[in-house]
Amino acid sequence: MSSFGRLEKVDLRKYWQREDTHFTPWLADEENITLLGDAIGMELEVQEQEANVGPFRADILCKNVRDNSLVLIENQLERTDHTHLGQLLTYAAGLNAVALVWVVERFTEEHRAALDWLNRITDEEIHFFGLEIELWCIGDSKPAPKFNLAVKPNDWAKTMKEAVDASRHKNRPGQQLQVDYWTSFGEYLSNRKTSIKPPKPYPCNWMGYGMGRAGANLIVIVNKNEAIVSLETNNREHPAWFHLLRERKDEIEKELGYELSWEARPDLKYAFIRTRIEIDLADQSTWASIQEWMLREMESYRRVFGSRIKRLNDEDWRPEAE
Secondary structure, rough: OOOOOOOOOHHHOOOOOHHHHOOOOOOOOHHHHHHHHHHHHOEEEEEEEEEEOOOEEEEEEEEEEOOOOEEEEEOOOOOOOHHHHHHHHHHHHOOOOOOEEEEEOOOOOHHHHHHHHHHHHHOOOOOOEEEEEEEEEEEOOOOOOEEEEEEEEHHHHHHHHHHHHHHHHHOOOHHHHHHHHHHHHEEEEEOOOOOOOOOOOOOOOOOEOOOOOOOOEEEEEOOOOEEEEEEEEEOOOHHHHHHHHOOOOHHHHHOOOOEEEEEEOOOOEEEEEEEEEEEEOOOOOHHHHHHHHHHHHHHHHHHHHHHHHHHOOOOHHOOOHH
């Protein structure tokens, strides 16, 4: 009978002697910040390490690429203490962050309770997360990091509040159809092996997803007679991105296997690169095929556009060449 290895917990200080020069740079690495983002259900893009907040410096400042909201990360390689809790709140006020993540070796019950209390009393758009990090290895293997979610926002209370709000403001028939569709799409995604996260159903015709970099978003739309998958780039912050991608139009469309609709106007905040199909949203028997198409196109967009978007540089575009 073959024998199995045993998991062994590794002392964090064996690999990260200092928080500022060892652990923070490791955590800010793209692969590792993705691992942290998965633990809290966000797609994160690092904006700055040691971000200035008055006379202080916050460890890591990120953007949630799905909605461009700020996410602040404070970390320590030991158990929680009052000093870091105070720093977290000070930095949050100075940066106007809407998600606050405290990464530690171990949470004390007092500080766990403090974050739970903050989640209860703050605005529903403010979120506090507590993560404990561990390192594990098997024999002489490389250590593997593991994030354990110790504190999360009080979703149950927020869900109840939303239910009350919904009862006060009943959805119109068209809005209810949208909620039903996104609920169904979320269930479809949950039963598939995909990195696309189930959406939180709202009465609207679109849902947004990240593309790995702030300034570009993957948007899916369902209207009465059409479904759309669209890459949207911020035309005001990054006016070159659309044009740089369009310079690669032939190779992009060859990789995808079909032509796209390319639309950019100077008066619009966003430029669009889209594909669409005709549908009858009212016919719920067709939803499974719509969702299959939508997921396939979303994954194709991420595969074809993802690495290109990360390499985009506004200075590479010369408008006179257009």
